[in-house]
Amino acid sequence: xxxxxxxxxxxxxxxxxxVFASFCCCFLLSSCSPKMFADLKSGEGRYxxxxxxxxxxxxxESLVYKTMIKYKDKxxxxxxxxxxxxxxxxxxxxxxxxxxTLLEAEISRDxxxxxxxxxxxxxxPILKLLEGDWRILLGGNLKRSIPKLFTENSQxxxxxxxxxxxxxxxxxxxxxxxxxxxxxxxGKSKKVLxxxxxxxxxxxxxxxxxxxxxxxxxxxxxxxxxxxxxxx
Amino acid sequence: MNRFNKYFxxxxxxxxxxxxxxxxxxxxxxxxxxxxxxxxxxxxxTQTIQGEFVQEKKLKxxxxxxxxxxxxxxxxxxxxxxxxxxPFSYIISLNNGKVMLKDEGKVSSYDANAxxxxxxxxxxxxxxxxxxxxxxxxxxxxxFETEKNNIAEMTPVNSAMKKxxxxxxxxxxxTDFTVTKVDMLEPSQNSTVIxxxxxxxxxxxxxxxxxxx
Numbered sequence: 001x002x003x004x005x006x007x008x009x010x011x012x013x014x015x016x017x018x019v020f021a022s023f024c025c026c027f028l029l030s031s032c033s034p035k036m037f038a039d040l041k042s043g044e045g046r047y048x049x050x051x052x053x054x055x056x057x058x059x060x061e062s063l064v065y066k067t068m069i070k071y072k073d074k075x076x077x078x079x080x081x082x083x084x085x086x087x088x089x090x091x092x093x094x095x096x097x098x099x100x101t102l103l104e105a106e107i108s109r110d111x112x113x114x115x116x117x118x119x120x121x122x123x124x125p126i127l128k129l130l131e132g133d134w135r136i137l138l139g140g141n142l143k144r145s146i147p148k149l150f151t152e153n154s155q156x157x158x159x160x161x162x163x164x165x166x167x168x169x170x171x172x173x174x175x176x177x178x179x180x181x182x183x184x185x186x187g188k189s190k191k192v193l194x195x196x197x198x199x200x201x202x203x204x205x206x207x208x209x210x211x212x213x214x215x216x217x218x219x220x221x222x223x224x225x226x227x228x229x230x231x232x
Numbered sequence: 233m234n235r236f237n238k239y240f241x242x243x244x245x246x247x248x249x250x251x252x253x254x255x256x257x258x259x260x261x262x263x264x265x266x267x268x269x270x271x272x273x274x275x276x277x278t279q280t281i282q283g284e285f286v287q288e289k290k291l292k293x294x295x296x297x298x299x300x301x302x303x304x305x306x307x308x309x310x311x312x313x314x315x316x317x318x319p320f321s322y323i324i325s326l327n328n329g330k331v332m333l334k335d336e337g338k339v340s341s342y343d344a345n346a347x348x349x350x351x352x353x354x355x356x357x358x359x360x361x362x363x364x365x366x367x368x369x370x371x372x373x374x375x376f377e378t379e380k381n382n383i384a385e386m387t388p389v390n391s392a393m394k395k396x397x398x399x400x401x402x403x404x405x406x407t408d409f410t411v412t413k414v415d416m417l418e419p420s421q422n423s424t425v426i427x428x429x430x431x432x433x434x435x436x437x438x439x440x441x442x443x444x445x
Contacts, residue, residue: 060295066320077335083294091293097322099289101422116420223319
């Protein structure tokens with residue numbers, strides 16, 4: 001093949017399109033794995049199963065959280081019930097303050113099944129956001145793989161559970177033996193920040209989930225374990 | 233056992249609990265008009281109601297029950313304070329078309345007429361208490377009675393409300409016509425029972441109970 005033919009082939013319309021698409025792919029792929037998450041070592045030896053698990057609800061007693069949702073300048077509250085069916089399946093129920101059911105769902109490693117949801121919450125973006133938040137919170141409970149080691153010092157060890165372009169960083173306090181913060185990144189930008197303000201019996205007592213780009217903040221305070229008293 | 237006997241035994245097993253339950257629980261009300269009239273009379277003579285309540289929610293999905301406690305204040309014509317004290321403090325006050333909520337010490341105020349949800353809530357709560365609920369076109373009604381209670385079963389007619397509530401069952405004390413129990417059944421088969429106790433009729437209730445700050 002002559003040089004001018006190669007040149008022609010390379011810059012003819014069809015090939016230009018190919019060159020442009022390849023360039024875009026390279027650009028996207030490079031942005032998929034930001035430097036900060038590249039070449040991380042495995043957390044093996046530092047990580048043990050269950051150490052990043054935030055919740056330990058019983059099968060008969062749910063954890064009950066008063067949930068304050070602040071979206072822009074609007075604020076409303078509800079109740080969240082969390083219950084474990086087994087080690088890898090959790091039940092989540094949202095109730096209004098009056099006790100009306102807003103949502104009932106089950107979350108496992110690969111499924112999020114909504115069995116009942118009130119019409120105004122039954123929107124794909126809302127349910128996806130809710131699933132995403134619970135996947136981050138329950139990452140330490142649900143993930144089977146060994147996370148990568150992000151950073152380590154005497155005060156905290158940061159583990160990274162990566163999933164495609166998403167990197168979830170779990171800040172673990174080796175002295176308190178609990179997770180203190182979770183950061184969720186999509187590429188380089190931080191999408192979700194979970195701050196654990198206080199713990200009770202190795203479970204979060206007060207924590208918040210913040211979506212800075214959505215101006216959304218959810219604060220959850222542990223009320224108590226659900227009662228089994230009966231009114232009748 | 234042949235096929236016929238199998239089916240027959242199955243049928244008997246299904247019918248027995250229904251029959252025994254029907255005998256024990258309730259029968260259709262014999263004189264509905266008299267009950268509604270008596271209730272209207274009671275409402276006319278009632279200026280205030282105060283009491284305590286225990287609310288129990290049964291969720292099909294969870295094994296545990298959700299129990300809340302609180303108190304209730306009603307003053308004619310349309311002032312109501314519904315206050316949860318357990319498991320957390322939450323107050324809703326309806327005061328002449330104004331809705332106030334107090335949540336974790338923070339007060340929010342709404343105009344009930346400007347918010348369809350609050351307007352509905354205001355309407356249902358107040359008419360339930362003042363006895364005008366049976367004039368409502370938002371529900372269809374069935375009436376039953378037991379030895380101790382008159383029972384009104386309310387089924388929403390409106391499709392929007394049907395999404396939230398399947399049925400509301402009000403239990404009235406036959407002796408004083410006050411509501412002793414409310415059963416709320418949701419389409420999801422979750423249910424809420426509210427039991428009222430320590431009721432006090434026509435006592436003094438200060439205006440401050442209906443103003444949240």
